[in-house]
Amino acid sequence: NAGVTQTPKFQVLKTGQSMTLQCAQDMNHEYMSWYRQDPGMGLRLIHYSVGAGITDQGEVPNGYNVSRSTTEDFPLRLLSAAPSQTSVYFCASSLNRGPTVYEQYFGPGTRLTVT
């Protein structure tokens, strides 16, 4: 199993550009989520999904879109990049058994810089 994979590992964007961060998992996990990690702050939830076709907003969703057309993939779209979106982005997946978030498996992260 590859686990959770993310591409790209590094990306530099200019303000106003758009891009998609890819996330895929091969563990048949229903729950997938996107987090951003900034210096001095904990991981913050951007969007999450409890299954194909179902997505919901997290703590910091503005400026980001997601969709979940398959169990395996959960891409994160930046619509119009801003310097405030410079961060390290982590995708994670887990089983989904009711209201509890189970053990999370994290991807290696994508370091994004917006100039």
Add this chain to the structure above:
Amino acid sequence: KNEVEQSPQNLTAQEGEFITINCSYSVGISALHWLQQHPGGGIVSLFMLSSGKKKHGRLIATINVQEKHSSLHITASHPRDSAVYICAVGFQGAQKLVFGQGTRLTINP
């Protein structure tokens, strides 16, 4: 407000010492997670617990749901334990995690 507080923020110790990292939260939870972030940036899950105590090797996690408090202990610490340790909480009724700011642990030989 659903909050998670970790202490200390930074901890430096000598090899062999017993380490304790604390996590407090504000309201009822469905589960609490302890994670480790390696110096290279990768994040792995160490424990998920909702009551009592769990042990894996030299790592022990405990939770007191009445006091809304959890601790992560490392026995016989080693330089390879140097990492950031993160507490994350799933609050009741919410299918999402709220994270503490992390504790940076450095173990000197």
